[in-house]
Amino acid sequence: MEDQTLWSKVSDTWQLIISSLGLPWFKVFNNLLTGWNLLLVRFRKGLYEVLDYEASLELKDKRGKKACVRKYEKVRYLQNNIVTFQDQAWGDGKILINYRCTPGFPVDTYRSGYKNYILISLREFRNQGDVDEFHIDWDIHQGFLRPTGFWASEISHYTDKIKMRVIFPKNRPPLQATVLEKNHQRTIVLNKDSFLHLPDGTWEVSWGRNRPRLYEQYILSWEW
Secondary structure: OHHHHHHHHHHHHHHHHHHHHOOHHHHHHHHHHHHHHHHHHHHOOOOEEEEEEEEEEEEOOOOOOEEEEEEEEEEEEOOOOEEEEEEEEOOOOEEEEEEEEEOOEEEEEEEEOOEEEEEEEEEEEEOOOOEEEEEEEEEEEOOOOOOEEEEEEEOOOOEOEEEEEEEEOOOOOOOEEEEEEOOOOEEEEOOHHHEEEOOOOOEEEEEEEEOOOOOOEEEEEEEO
């Protein structure tokens, strides 16, 4: 983040010089500087960028004792010779039960702070420009026993779009729901358009956003 601020200041300075002197070669140099800045921004994206991300939580019973997580993540690799993909999870209760993923195979799990990280072996090399669509599932036990709950997604890579949804059992629908942007401390109250009564009698609350902020944590909270 410090690099981004530095290059932003440098670009602003050159813009001021150009406007004052009006010399063509300064414009050429500014174009080169701008291109270099864009390359640096792209490099900071890391191993891959996320083209599409959907995270679903289904509460299986009205007491919140059993739940299931389903994730879909479409990624485009930005470097060559990548052989692993890293997933992450956190929450109350017993999580990561019956963890399943495709493509790849989970080979290691470790904890750092409040997060659990899952290392997925891709079993073959991925190169720059390659695209994978990950389908990931796991179960949660004893995780949502309170009258309020939350489900969070953290943006750790550049992401085009994100969608979060929570499915409630038909005999215990949601009463209200909000989305908190944790870093910016902004709360979005979800209106009736975000609530959907599904054909099987269950209820769905959903929220989405295009180009979510990098490093932001979006927390979907509810009362039920």
